[in-house]
Amino acid sequence: MDYKAIAQQAAQEVLSYYQDTTGWNVVKTSKKITVSSKASRKFHGNLYRAEGVIPESTAKLSDFLFQTENRVTWDKSLKVYHEVHKIDSDTFLCHTITTSFAMGSISPRDFVDLVYIKHYEGNMNIISSVSVDFPEYPPSSNYIRGYNHPSGFVCSPLKENPAHSKLVMFVQTEMRGKLSLSIIEKTMPSNLVSFILNAKDGIKAHKTPSGHRSHHRYSLLQKK
Template structure:
């Protein structure tokens, strides 16, 4: 199936981005957050990688990041306005629509994205959410939104040996925002929004009761 193949490809790509150190250039550092970039091989733009240690156990952090309808992420992530399930293929593979608000003082208008998403769990305890763009018959481009396209992207939560209350979190974004946006706007938006992402994630994790 096309969706399964694309989901598998996205997961493999995402893991390789977190493990391959070559070619990355740091573009923003804030507290414990490091954001790097390098040219994408998927589309004529950049891939951005964020990395930070988040205070909170892995399951607590993952609870904030889980790609599910009515999940916590819509509540704390300022770049996610709506998250809709279009089709559930298996327990771990789904097709979803994400709506983002306007950004950069209105220069970037509201976007929507349709992606296949797969959740992967690895033997060392790592959990990842992996996504890439797909077409879905139930969700053609809609009035009021510019259709954007995510190339292999997502979040990876990695346990820290000897530190049960800390989680290493990688984020990878390589997004064709669509529309006729100046390159300078895009290149300034992602590093800043990713730094804000980690700040908001840390607050969300801290606010969760232990479980």
């Protein structure tokens, strides 16, 4: 399987969602975060778009969202997030297990995703993810195996304050199992707002001395 080609295609699709300004319906606004949706072309469900501002540079925000080591410390929707196969410095396979949500009506899911960071002109970065088959992590009876159609983050400098970043998040997740679409539609917008708020809190904690980490990848991002 040509994982790199799949990753590049997913990044291109996320870019196309970002550039598409038509047909979005605002489904939630909260704490300066806007969530919109439209019917997905990939499955019988929705493509969601969540937008917010993060008080951090684009390079550092992209690195923070891309790295696996501390994701579960701030992303409250996940209980497992770890790299299972490295392809190159910008591409890896990740196994994820979610927490239950919607007051337990949606049980934990697991995913195997191909994650890729791509750098564009204007200091814009896209972190894409798409579910793939990986023989070392087949579906198990412990969790329903979900499927992420091309999803990801677009990080770019805020025009009025380049020291801050505009974060646009795209999600089109096929939960599978016996779930009604209405349950997902009711819970997903709030979950996306919570994710951006948690990311804000997480990157703030990451900047404190107790949350200090190596800046190795930061320097790599800045050199590219």
